[in-house]
Amino acid sequence: xxxxxxxxxxxxxxxxxxxxxxxxxxxxxxxxxxxxxxxxxxxxxxxxxxxxxxxxxxxxxxxxxxxxxxxxxxxxxxxxxxxxxxxxxxxxxxxxxxxxxxxxxxxxxxxxxxxxxxxxxxxxxxxxxxxxxxxxxxxxxxxxxxxxxxxxxxxxxxxxxxxxxxxxxxxxxxxxxxxxxxxxxxxxxxxxxxxxxxxxxxxxxxxxxxxxxxxxxxxxxxxxxxxxxxxxxxxxxxxxxxxxxxxxxxxxxxxxxxxxxxxxxxxxxxxxxxxxxxxxxxxxxxxxxxxxxxxxxxxxxxxxxxxxxxxxxxxxxx
Amino acid sequence: xxxxxxxxxxxxxxxxxxxxxxxxxxxxxxxxxxxxxxxxxxxxxxxxxxxxxxxxxxxxxxxxxxxxxxxxxxxxxxxxxxxxxxxxxxxxxxxxxxxxxxxxxxxxxxxxxxxxxxxxxxxxxxxxxxxxxxxxxxxxxxxxxxxxxxxxxxxxxxxxxxxxxxxxxxxxxxxxxxxxxxxxxxxxxxxxxxxxxxxxxxxxxxxxxxxxxxxxxxxxxxxxxxxxxxxxxxxxxxxxxxxxxxxxxxxxxxxxxxxxxxxxxxxxxxxxxxxxxxxxxxxxxxxxxxxxxxxxxxxxxxxxxxxxxxxxxxxxxxxxxxxxxxxxxxxxxxxxxxxxxxxxxxxxxxxxxxxxxxxxxxxxxxxxxxxxxxxxxxxxxxxxxxxxxxxxxxxxxxxxxxxxxxxxxxxxxxxxxxxxxxxxxxxxxxxxxxxxxxxxxxxxxxxxxxxxxxxxxxxxxxxxxxxxxxxxxxxxxxxxxxxxxxxxxxxxxxxxxxxxxxxxxxxxxxxxxxxxxxxxxxxxxxxxxxxxxxxxxxxxxxxxxxxxxxxxxxxxxxxxxxxxxxxxxxxxxxxxxxxxxxxxxxxx
Numbered sequence: 001x002x003x004x005x006x007x008x009x010x011x012x013x014x015x016x017x018x019x020x021x022x023x024x025x026x027x028x029x030x031x032x033x034x035x036x037x038x039x040x041x042x043x044x045x046x047x048x049x050x051x052x053x054x055x056x057x058x059x060x061x062x063x064x065x066x067x068x069x070x071x072x073x074x075x076x077x078x079x080x081x082x083x084x085x086x087x088x089x090x091x092x093x094x095x096x097x098x099x100x101x102x103x104x105x106x107x108x109x110x111x112x113x114x115x116x117x118x119x120x121x122x123x124x125x126x127x128x129x130x131x132x133x134x135x136x137x138x139x140x141x142x143x144x145x146x147x148x149x150x151x152x153x154x155x156x157x158x159x160x161x162x163x164x165x166x167x168x169x170x171x172x173x174x175x176x177x178x179x180x181x182x183x184x185x186x187x188x189x190x191x192x193x194x195x196x197x198x199x200x201x202x203x204x205x206x207x208x209x210x211x212x213x214x215x216x217x218x219x220x221x222x223x224x225x226x227x228x229x230x231x232x233x234x235x236x237x238x239x240x241x242x243x244x245x246x247x248x249x250x251x252x253x254x255x256x257x258x259x260x261x262x263x264x265x266x267x268x269x270x271x272x273x274x275x276x277x278x279x280x281x282x283x284x285x286x287x288x289x290x291x292x293x294x295x296x297x298x299x300x301x302x303x304x305x306x307x308x309x310x311x312x313x314x315x316x317x318x
Numbered sequence: 319x320x321x322x323x324x325x326x327x328x329x330x331x332x333x334x335x336x337x338x339x340x341x342x343x344x345x346x347x348x349x350x351x352x353x354x355x356x357x358x359x360x361x362x363x364x365x366x367x368x369x370x371x372x373x374x375x376x377x378x379x380x381x382x383x384x385x386x387x388x389x390x391x392x393x394x395x396x397x398x399x400x401x402x403x404x405x406x407x408x409x410x411x412x413x414x415x416x417x418x419x420x421x422x423x424x425x426x427x428x429x430x431x432x433x434x435x436x437x438x439x440x441x442x443x444x445x446x447x448x449x450x451x452x453x454x455x456x457x458x459x460x461x462x463x464x465x466x467x468x469x470x471x472x473x474x475x476x477x478x479x480x481x482x483x484x485x486x487x488x489x490x491x492x493x494x495x496x497x498x499x500x501x502x503x504x505x506x507x508x509x510x511x512x513x514x515x516x517x518x519x520x521x522x523x524x525x526x527x528x529x530x531x532x533x534x535x536x537x538x539x540x541x542x543x544x545x546x547x548x549x550x551x552x553x554x555x556x557x558x559x560x561x562x563x564x565x566x567x568x569x570x571x572x573x574x575x576x577x578x579x580x581x582x583x584x585x586x587x588x589x590x591x592x593x594x595x596x597x598x599x600x601x602x603x604x605x606x607x608x609x610x611x612x613x614x615x616x617x618x619x620x621x622x623x624x625x626x627x628x629x630x631x632x633x634x635x636x637x638x639x640x641x642x643x644x645x646x647x648x649x650x651x652x653x654x655x656x657x658x659x660x661x662x663x664x665x666x667x668x669x670x671x672x673x674x675x676x677x678x679x680x681x682x683x684x685x686x687x688x689x690x691x692x693x694x695x696x697x698x699x700x701x702x703x704x705x706x707x708x709x710x711x712x713x714x715x716x717x718x719x720x721x722x723x724x725x726x727x728x729x730x731x732x733x734x735x736x737x738x739x740x741x742x743x744x745x746x747x748x749x750x751x752x753x754x755x756x757x758x759x760x761x762x763x764x765x766x767x768x769x770x771x772x773x774x775x776x777x778x779x780x781x782x783x784x785x786x787x788x789x790x791x792x793x794x795x796x797x798x799x800x801x802x803x804x805x806x807x808x809x810x811x812x813x814x815x816x817x818x819x820x821x822x823x824x825x826x827x828x829x830x831x832x833x834x835x836x837x838x839x840x841x842x843x844x845x846x847x848x849x850x851x852x853x854x855x856x857x858x859x860x861x862x863x864x865x866x867x868x869x870x871x872x873x874x875x876x877x878x879x880x881x882x883x884x885x886x887x888x889x890x891x892x893x894x895x896x897x898x899x900x901x902x903x904x905x906x
Contacts, residue, residue: 041434100621114380114437116624119572122565123617130609138605243606247561251445254438262434293449296442303439304427 008161013281015163021276022173023234025269026180027249028256030228032268033220036257037200040102040221041114043121044093045228045253046246047128048086052229053236053245054136055082057143075143075168076175079233083179083226090225093124094218103203103217125246132243140240147171148238172234179230180269183223187265196220201263228253248292252279255299275299321758321776323500330496330579337583338485345481354477356594358549360586361481361488362542363570367582368491369538370567375577376504377531378511379429383440384539384567386424386447387417389559391540392547393451396459399471406461406472410544417540421533429528432514441564448559461551472548480549487545488583491538495579498534502766502775507531508577509752509763516750519712521738521767521815539567569612573619575628584627589615644758644780644792652781653774653816658848659690659725665850666819671720671730672874673710680706682874684720688819693841693851695865695882697858699894703874704854705747708821712744713737724819738767743812744821747854749804753797757788760796761810768815775814782813785847786840802833806840813844820844822853826860838864862886870894 031045060066060078069077101116142148148168155162187193199206199216207213235241252275260271275295282294319327345357370384394413398404404412428439451457464471474480498504506527509517518524547553557563567582574585589612596608623630659665666688673681681703688694696704709715711722713734722729729737738744743764752760761782765775783789786806791799796807805825812820825841826834834857841851841864855861861868861882868885870877872894878885885891893901 035434039434041437097617097621101624114434115572115576116620118380118382118568119620120617122569123613123615123620126565126609126613126616130606130613133606134604134610251441254441258435258438287453289449289453293446293453296446296449300427300439300442300446303431303435303442 004159004161007158008163009284011157011161011163013284014277015165016169017277017280018273019166019169019173020280021273022176022180023169023231024252024256024276025272026176026234027228027231028253028260028268028272028275029180029183029265030224030226030231031253032257032260032265032271033200033224033227035254036260036262036264036268037197038102038217038220038224039200039262040098041117041121042098042224043118043250044125044128044246045224046248046250047125047132048090048225048228048246049232049235049249049253050132050241050243050246051086051089051128052079052082052232053143053241054132054141055085055229056233056236057141061143071145072147075145075237076171076234078143079172079175079230079236080179082233083230085226086229087222087226089222091218091222093225094221097124098221099214099217103213129243129246136243138242140242141236142238142240143233143236145237166238168237172237176231176234179227183227184265192219196223251299252295255295255302259299259302319772320500320502320505321762321779327496327500331493334489334492334496338489342482342485346478351477352598354481355549356591358477358480358484359546359594360590361484362546362549363566363590364583364586365484365488365491366539366542366567367570367574367586368488368495368579369535369542371571371576371578371582372495372498372507372538373528373531373535374568375571375581376498376507376511377528378507379528379531380433380437381440381564382437382568383442383444383564384535385444385559385561385563386420386440387536387539388543388546388563388567389444389447389555390417390420390536391543391545392553392558393456393459394540395544395547396461396553397456399461400459405470406544406548407470410472410541410548413540413544414537417536418533421536422529424536425529425532429525429532441561444559444564445561448555451555451559456555458552458554461547461553463551472545484545484549487541491541492579492583494534494538498531499579502772503527503530505755505759505763505766508755508759511577512752512754513750515714515734516746516752517763517767518734519714519738519744519746519750520764520811521735521769522763523733523735569616572626573616575626578626578628581626581628588627644783644789648777648780650777650781651774652778653770659818659850661691661848663690664688665690666722666724666729666852668711668722669720671707671710671722672718673706673715674718679874681710681717684871684874684876686869686876686879688850688852690818690850691845691848692866693845693853693864695861695868696852696854696871697856697861697868698871698877701873702871704871705823706874707871708744708823708854711737712742712821735767738815738817739769741816741818742821743815743817743819745805745808745812745823745825747823747827749801749808751796751799751804751807754795756793756795757799757807758783758792760807761814764811764814768817778816779810779814782810785813785844786810787836801828802836805829805837809837809840813849818850820849820851820853822851824854824856826855826857834860858886 034040034042056078058064059081060074066074066078097120101113101120145168151164151166153162153164195211196216199211199213200220203213256272256275257268259274260267278298279291279295282291286294348354348357366388373379374381391413394416395406395409398409398412399406424443428436431439464473506522509522510524514524543558570585570589571582573589575581593608593612596611600607664687669685671681671684698704710717711729713732717730724740727740758779761779762775765778770778783792786809788803788806788810826837838860865882868882869879870885870891877894878888878891889901
C-alpha cells in the first residue's frame, strides 16, 4: 500500500476512534452507574439508548416542538433534552419494577437477586424493543443534520494525507465530554452525588446514616438511564437506527464498563473510549463483518487477563 | 443417590411418562401444520431450558450466552449434512461432541471468573461466533431435502414424527437432569451456588463440578439446537446464536421454576405457544406484539413468584410433610479416620509461615506445632492475623514463604478442596450455610467432599449430626436454624469428612453464655473422642476452659505460646491486649 494512503487511513481511523470513543464513553458511564456501582444487571440499557435516539428524533425533526432550532443546533439540543426525558422514564421504571428486585430487598439473598434483575430487565427490554417496533415502525431513521456530511480538513499532514474530522461527530464528542465531566463533578462534589454513591455502594450502611436509599437509588438509576440516552441522542446524528439498535450496543456498553473497572465512573468513560477506539482501528486490518467480533475477543481477553478492568483498582475478593 | 431421593425419582419418572404419553396423544389429533410445529418447538425449547438449568439453575453459574452451544449443535448438523451428506441422526451426536469440547474450551478460561464477570463473558462467546460465521459466509444455510429415503435423514412428511422425536429428546434431557438433581453432582452444584467457598472448604472440587455441569449442559443444548435445525430446515447465525436464543433458555427456566427438573418444561409449555400464537394471530396488524406480551408475562411472573411457577405452586398447594426423623441405625457404619495419629504425637507443624498484602505483613514468620488430641487456642487482638493464618492453612490464600506439614504432607500449595481431603475440617467466622438445603444435606456436602460413597456419606453425616446433638433437626432447612444450631451444623459438616484436624474460626461468636457452654461441651466431648482442634476465639473465659495450650498472635507474629496460665500472665500479652499503660499500672 502506498505510504501516503496508509498514513491517511491510520490517522483517520485514530480520529474516528477518539471521537466515537468519547460518545461510547458517555454511553458507558450510564451503565457504569447502574451496573458498575449499583450492581444491577440491566439488560435493557441498550433500549434506553434507543429511547434517547427516538426522543431526540421526535423533539427536533418533523413537527417536533424543537424543530424551529434548525438542523445545526437542534439535534444536539434534542440529544441533551433526551436525557431528562429518559431520566424520568428511568425513575419510573426503577420505582415500579427494578426496585422490587434490587437494592436492600435483595442484599445478601441468594445470587444477590441477579436472576430477578436479569429477567425483569430482559422483560423491559423485550417490551421496549417490540413496543418501539409498534410505535416507531421498522424503517431506519436518523436525526438529519448537514453537519454529518461535512468535515473539517486537517492537513495535508504528510504528502497528500489529510485527516477528515466529521463535524457532527466532533460536536457530539465535545458535548459528550462536557456532559461526562459535569456528571463527574456532580457525583464527586455535591451532597446529592455523595448520597447516591454511598447508597449504591452499601445500602445498609447508607440507611443507617439517614440517607433515603429508595430515593437515592431511583435517582441514580434515572441518571444512568438519562446519560445513556444523551449518548443515544448524540449518536442519532450520524447513525441510522431502528427499535432493535439496542442489541448492537448493549454488549459494547458492558465491555466498556468491565474494561474500565466496575464501580468507577471515570473508568467507565475510559473503557468506552477504548472500546470505540479499538472498534474503529480494527477497521484498518479487519473486514467489516469481523469488527464486532474483534470487540468481543478483546472483551474476553481483558476480562480473562485483568478482571478488575484496565483502570480498576483491585479484583473483588472471594 | 442422595438421601431420600429414590421415592422422589420414582414419582418424577412416572409423571414424566404420563405427561409424555398425554402430550403425544393430544398432538396426534392436531392437524393444522402450524400448531403441529408449535407442538414440536415446545419440547425443543424445554430441552434447551433444561440444559441451561443444570449449569445456571442448580450451579448458579449464570450464563447469558447459552446460544453458543445451541448454535454449535444447529450448525454442526447443517454443515455436516451439506458438506459430508452426514445424516442428522449422526449429526446431532456429533454436534453434542463438538459442543462438549467447546464447553471445555470455554470453561477453562471463563470459570476463573465469578458472578457478574462470568455471566457477561458467556454473553460474548455466541456473539463472537455469530459475527465470525457471517464473515465466513454461512449467512443462511438450508438443509437439503432427501426425497428417496427421508427418514434416514431425519426428514418426515408426517409432522407428527417430528413431535415424537422432540419429545423423546426432551425425555432424555429431563432424565439426565433428574440424575443430576438426585446425585452428589446436584448436591455439589447446589452447594456451589449457595456458597462456593464453603463448598470448597468442605472438600468439593468446585471447578471440576462446574466444568462437568457446563459440558453436560452444553451437550444437551447442542442436541436441542441440532434438532431445531432439522425442524426448521433453515439456519441463520441470528436464529441460533442470537441474544434472543440465549434469552429463551433463561426465560423458560426462570418462568417455570429455577433449579427444578420441571421448571423449564412448564415454562416452555406456557410461553412458547403463547408467543407463537400471538405472532400468528396479531403479527400482521401489530408487529412485535408477541415480544411485548412475552415481556409483560415474564415481568409479571417474576414479581409474583420470583423463583418461578413451579416453586410457587408447590409452596402454595403442596405443603411439604414434616421431615421424618433419621433412623437411629443410620449413623452406625460411619467411616472413621483412616490412620488416627496417636494421642500426643506431632500432627501439624507450621514453620515460618508468612503472607503480605501489599505493605501489610498480615502473617509474618509464624511457627507452632499441634499435637494429636489437643485443643490449641489461637488468640490475639483484632487484626492480629488469625483468620489469615487459617486461610493460609486451608488453601484459601497462598503463602509467601514458610511451610505447614500435616502428618507428612504439605498443606501449602494444594487448593482448598484438596486440603479438605487431606483431613482438615474448617468452619468460618461468618457461618457459611447452604440455606435452602435441609440440615442433613448441608452436612452430607462435607462427607461427599471427603470422597465417601453414597451410603458411607449418609452414615457419616448422620453420625456427625448425632455427635453435635442436631440429629432431631436433620430435615430442617438450614435457613430456619438458630445461630447456635448453625454453628453446630458447620461443625458437623467439618466432622462429616472424618477429619484429622479441625480449624474453628470464632465458633462462639455471637452466642449467649448458655449457648456458648453448649458448644464448648460439644468441643470437649470431641476432644474426649480423640479429635484435634485448633480454635480462634476472643472469649477468654471460654478459651481458658477448653484450650490445652495457647498461641498468641499480634501484628501477624507469634507473641507467646504455651500453657494458658503462663500465657495470660505474660507481660507482652497483657500489653498487646490491654495496652502498655494498663501493664505499667499492674506493675505499680
